[in-house]
Amino acid sequence: MMHDDQILDIRRIMEMLPHRYPFLLVDRVLEFEPGQRLKAMKNVTMNENFFQGHFPGLPVMPGVLQLEALAQAGGIMVMNSLKEPLGDKVFLFTGLNKVKFRRPVVPGDQLVLNVFFEKSKLNIYKMRGVAEVDGQVTAQGEFSAAVANKGDM
Template identity: 60%
Template sequence: MKQPALGEIVSKDILDLLPHRYPFLLVDRVLEFAPLDHIKAVKGVTLNEPFFQGHFPAYPVMPGVLILEALAQTGGILVVKSIPQQMQDKIFLFTGIEKVRFRQSVFPGDLLHLEVKYLKHKLNLWKIQGVAKVGGKKVAEGLLTAAVVDREDG
């Protein structure tokens, strides 16, 4: 079995970075990461995704809100990996979206490329720019905001 490249973030690492689990974990692998700068990740879209049962059975299309969620999760990895010492007992929560545009549909069999760029943060509020692509073509984009808050397990 091929070992991951130094610094590559694979699915088992993602499970340590994000609280999401099946069926809501929407990032499969991180291809590139630069702290407080950018991250590139991928999500392999398969017909086995549970949302395709209802969206839409005769014409399976990945819901746009889930593409945004995949970008938000990718942004969460960027933040957690950028400031790990400050993320102890914290969680990264998606708080808003702006200037969202959906450009093209995403179908089973597509490899969704998720590109997130760090824009700024102040205190616990973060702003990132997300772009999702398939085959080099932009399928969705938007500005996302999130907050780092105390994790309340209970």
């Protein structure tokens, strides 16, 4: 668990998320208020494997990967807001609503990931996410996720 005055680096993030290269899309947690909000960031570089095909000569980060980065940040927020560790459970993305893409994300950008807790019921969590570069919104949406047993998958 983290405290609100802690910044999480990549090693701590990798202890919390099961994602690995090339799908770990959160580099650092900058701010955290348990059960309220989390602010993280992803440095976007030309070395990202998706730029090979999206698009040759015009590298643009896919919008769905911006949403995935927000979902991963949301997973970190929820896991660190729970009263007990996940243990043998996993946090799964279950839905998206009101998604908008506002601006392209390109190599050299620092994608700031803001996630806000909305509500939870049983094992379902609802969040709102806003991704930004230089204070301009790039993607936003509402997310739902569930805590599930790995053995049930």
